[in-house]
Amino acid sequence: MSALPTYNFAYLDEQTKRMIRRAILKAIAIPGYQVPFASREMPMPYGWGTGGVQVTAAIIGPHDILKVIDQGADDTTNAVSIRAFFEKTAKVAVTTRTREATIIQTRHRMPETPLAEAQTIVFQVPIPEPLRYLEPRETETRVMHALEEYGLMHVKLYEDIARHGHIATTYAYPVKVEGRYVMDPSPIPKFDNPKMHRSPALQLFGAGREKRIYALPPYTDVVSLDFEDHPFAVQHFEQPCALCSAKGVYLDEVVTDDRGGRIFVCSDTDHCEERRAAGFTGPQDGSGKADSPNGPAASEGDAS
Amino acid sequence: MVAAPMQDAALLDGGFADPVFDAQAAFVRIMNAFARPGTIAELGGLARPPRPVSPAAGAALATLADYDTPVWLDAAARQAGMADWLAFHTGAGVVDVPDAARFALCCDPAALPALGQFAQGIDAYPDRSTTILLTVDALDGGLPLRLAGPGIEAETRVEVAGLPADFAAQWHENARRFPRGVDLLLVCEDRAMALPRTTRVMEG
Structure with missing residues (x-):
């Protein structure tokens, strides 16, 4: 018998987990659509991945192996603290190796190692609404998604071309999911956008402050928006990694x-x-x- | 409404033995079933709802239903005392109108109301739709179906016995309403298979 009361498994209470789980199922059923959820206050500030943490807490089990990355790194503050959070509240095994992980929570990157069917990746999302900087009113952006009215986003990309000669958006580059919803892939570099397309892994997105969950089931079409004469292209690097000589990586x-x-x-x-x-x-x-x-x-x- | 006295002490039984971990185990299987339509989720040994409600349906409702989610029950599930079981184990209330339900449990597929009678969500909030737990006779050895859509690499073959006669036409209508529409969890004894609204179902 334990002497002191402890946290519920994975910190959240069961009613909160049920609410998040229901949102996740609807998010999977409507790929790219943002499901509102009753985001809770977490023992870390907004902007530190509270959405991703809540999604992870709702799906994680005692036999999962968790990897947490922040901008690709396992050893930065955000990754270390979230990993420690789940080690403490869920007592799960953790790893830094992409292949070993069953759940990968990430801030702003997708691992270079291709993901597998048995893996779930959870993205931390600051602004889930891809149209937010074009239209600040949630009531309006809801209607725009409902009517599939995405002309404004193409105007924005066109203005990039008019001003810079090319589409200057380099991260959080908008994508269209299954030919229907325009979705913010979270602030990953556009280099990672093609990795989302028909990925064998389940991809979940959690935005804590904005109270939204969305998802990409495996093998879902994820197409970066572009124009025929200005096709989407990822960043290219002149030189390989200075430590391991890797080419074709971010x-x-x-x-x-x-x-x-x-x-x-x-x-x-x-x-x-x-x-x-x-x-x-x-x-x-x-x-x-x-x-x-x-x-x-x-x-x-x-x-x- | 006055609560009916608990007729059968068995109704107090049959919930999750270990609510935290049983719910997590059941949810991950259900989540993977929705993420990969056509795959089978094994949900046996977790919950024992009153017969003829299947253990898989009981586990799904014990995992997902609570006081926030009105549940619609068909006549067979009501007769079995499922309303009392749900109230005791999940706190979920039962509604008479399919359109008001977040979850629906149908034990007799022949008596399934038209899918369009359940909550469809609205264009701005298509998530506000009913998830229907539909009991079928078998999830293998029945009518061969081909499934395609998100979650399926190319095409997957399944066999389902006991779907309503006009299911193909109804499911086609459901797809036409996208992004609105209902999502299905087909249940049979200990097993379940999801058909989210994006899944295209073809015979043959």
Whole structure:
């Protein structure tokens, strides 16, 4: 017998979980549509992922393995604190490895490792309404979604082209789901948008302050908005990751000194660590070895 | 309305033995069933509602229903004393009008009202629609159906026995109302299979 009362499993009370669970089911049934839910105050401020935390708390079980990332990293404040929150309140196993996780809660990135059918990814969403900066009234944006009236969004993208010569939206790039709802993919870089398209994993989105839950079932069509003469394109990086030489991944710019020195490294820390463990090296990995990708055999002498 | 005296002490029994973890286990299976239409959720051994209500339907309602969710019951479920079971185990009230229900339990598919009589939601809030738990004779060995839509990679084949005779036409109508429309959870004894409104059902 435990001496002191403790939190309910995963912090939330059962009635709250039922309410969130009902919202999740309707969100799955209407892909891309924002279901209102009675978001609770959580023991962390709005903006720290309270929506994602509530969704995770409603689905997580004692046998799940949780991974939490913040801008791709497992070791930043937001990821560390949310991971600790679920270790404490749900006593679940946690991991940093994408492949091992059954639930991945994320802020503003999708892992580089492709997700699998048995995985669920939970996005933390600050502003779930893709039309919000174009039309501030919720009553109006509700009607716009109901009438499938998305001309304003195309005008916004067109104005980007008129002003900058290209679509300058680089994150939270709007998508159309199953040819019906325009959806905010959360502030992931547009680099990650194609990963949402027909992903085998279930994707859930929680916005705590804005009190909305939405979802993408597996194998759902997610198309980034564009024009025939200005097709959607993801960011490209001139150089590979400075630590693991990965190409075709999303890179963060890191300032290294006060004389303008900078390197570009994988935003997905787990992906970078796995590659380095497998022997891939980059110019900045500290081993002083070759600056081109080495095979596993070539780097066996690396000590780090 | 005066609450009827509990006729059968068995009604006090049959809820979740471990409400927190049983509800979580049942929910994840139901969630995956909705996310992957055509797959079977095993919901046996969790709840024992009064017969002829299936254990799967009992588990789904014990997981999802509470005082916020009016439930509509068909005559067979009412006769079984399901209203008392729901009131005791979930706190959910029973409504007579299908259009007022968040959940509906139909034990006799032949007596299922037209899907259009249930809550459809409105264009601005299509989530405010009824989720119908529809009892079928079998989830294998019946009428072969092909399913397609979100959650299904290309096409999946299922077999369902005991759907209402005009189901295909009704489901087509339901799809025409999208994004409004009802969602179905087909239940049979310990198993369940979801048909969210986005799933296209074809015979053959």
